[in-house]
Amino acid sequence: MTETVEAIRPAPAATAAALLSVNNIEVVYDDVILVLRGLSLEVPKGAIVALLGANGAGKSTTLKAISGLLKTEDGEVTRGDILFDGERINGIDPDKIVRRGIFQVMEGRRIIADMTSIENLRLGAFTRSDREVDADIDMVFKYFPRLKERTGLAGYLSGGEQQMLAIGRALMARPKMILMDEPSMGLSPLLVKEVFAIIREINRDLGVTILLVEQNARAALSVASHGYIMEQGKVVLDGSADELRDNEDVKEFYLGGAGDQRKSFKNLKSFKRRKRWL
Numbered sequence: 001m002t003e004t005v006e007a008i009r010p011a012p013a014a015t016a017a018a019l020l021s022v023n024n025i026e027v028v029y030d031d032v033i034l035v036l037r038g039l040s041l042e043v044p045k046g047a048i049v050a051l052l053g054a055n056g057a058g059k060s061t062t063l064k065a066i067s068g069l070l071k072t073e074d075g076e077v078t079r080g081d082i083l084f085d086g087e088r089i090n091g092i093d094p095d096k097i098v099r100r101g102i103f104q105v106m107e108g109r110r111i112i113a114d115m116t117s118i119e120n121l122r123l124g125a126f127t128r129s130d131r132e133v134d135a136d137i138d139m140v141f142k143y144f145p146r147l148k149e150r151t152g153l154a155g156y157l158s159g160g161e162q163q164m165l166a167i168g169r170a171l172m173a174r175p176k177m178i179l180m181d182e183p184s185m186g187l188s189p190l191l192v193k194e195v196f197a198i199i200r201e202i203n204r205d206l207g208v209t210i211l212l213v214e215q216n217a218r219a220a221l222s223v224a225s226h227g228y229i230m231e232q233g234k235v236v237l238d239g240s241a242d243e244l245r246d247n248e249d250v251k252e253f254y255l256g257g258a259g260d261q262r263k264s265f266k267n268l269k270s271f272k273r274r275k276r277w278l
Contacts, residue, residue, distance in 0.1 A: 018083075019045040019177060019209050020066065025080030027058075027065050027233075029073065035061045037233040038080070043177070048203050048210045050220035050241070052254060053230035059213040060107060062230070063179045066211070067104040068094040085176070099127045101176030105169075107185065107213075109162045113155030117147050117165055120154050124172030133172070140168035143198055160191040164198070171202065177209040178202075184216045192216065196223050217254040221245050229254070 020043040027036035036058050043049045053059050064070050065077050068089070082090050089097055103124075111120050121140055125133045141148040144164040150157055154165060163183055170178050183199065184192045200223045203210055214220035221227055221241045229237040229250065237250070244250050 017045060018042040019085060020211065021081075021083040022062070022066065023081045023083070025065060025082060026078050027061055027070065027075055028078045029075040031074075035075070035233050036065065039230070039234055040080075041228050041235060041238070043209060043211050044226075045209055046203075046207050047226065048199070048212060048224045050217075050224035050227040051211060051213045051230065052215075052217045052220060052227055052244075055215075057230040058233040059230055060181055061233075063104055063181055063211070063213055066097075067102055067179055068092055068097045069104070095127065098173055098175075102179065103170040103173045103175040103177075104179040105166050105181060105183065107181040109159075109166045111154045111157075111162050111165050111169070114153055116152065117150050117154050117157070120165055120169055121172050124169035127173060136172055136174070140171055143171075143202060144168050159186045160188070160195065163187065163191075163195055167195075167198070167202070171206075171208075175208060177211065179211050179213075181213045182215060183212070184214060184219055192219055199223055217250070 022039060022041045024038050024040050025036055026034065026038060028034055039058070039062060041049075041051070041062075051059050051062060061070070061075070064073070064075070066082055066084075066089075068091075070076055077090050081088055084097075084100060084102060087100075089100065089102075092100075112123065115123070118137065121137050122133060125136065144167075146161055147164055147168060150161060154162065157165060167178075167180075167183070180199070183195055187195065196219050199210065199212070202208055203223075212220055212224060221244055224241045226240055227238065227244045228235050229244070237244070237247070239247070245255070
């Protein structure tokens, strides 16, 4: 139970052009609450990129801005552009964004509890019109063999199995990119290791690009090639996974180590320290 995901081999640094570009966006809720304050990031094609930060930093809002789900919470992108595969997707309906190749795995799994695992997987393929759905279900079972054994209602699955089902449902859409929001939430250390190993396999085998929002920074940086750190609605630091793991501030604030006890933030792009860091 004490194993960590550090044993997983990190993804190589991506050299391909950006599949997703978020350019200086602002997001406002209820016409008054400014949550994202000029956020920019890029995700290269075929890469795993981690988006890290404390609760309330704006990570989930960033994913919802990309996937078009802000409207469900009275939010909107009021400034900036989101480009996917070279095309602007600001303001496009969520189902059309899925058809373009982006699928979000929501925080808390959001599987349909009173449907079976198979029915949940078929739901992920609702935008498709081809006849290869059954073959893709078998492909999901290859990555998550435990799901094949669970023939009952999805609500009776364990937390780890529900997370596997949520990721499998995303794969059924045959996405170019998966947005993952807190896949380790509520899982034991061993299950965290298993889930992140499968995420790495999916990226390697299928070439699916992944933008990973995760509070477990150590787990996220073990599979990502690049990472961004958010505070108060903006990116304050980014770099390769190795650079972030070696950064003393990241060690102190996100990896559970006090580093050399320094409190210098001179290398950060724009950093407003929280009170607990003063």
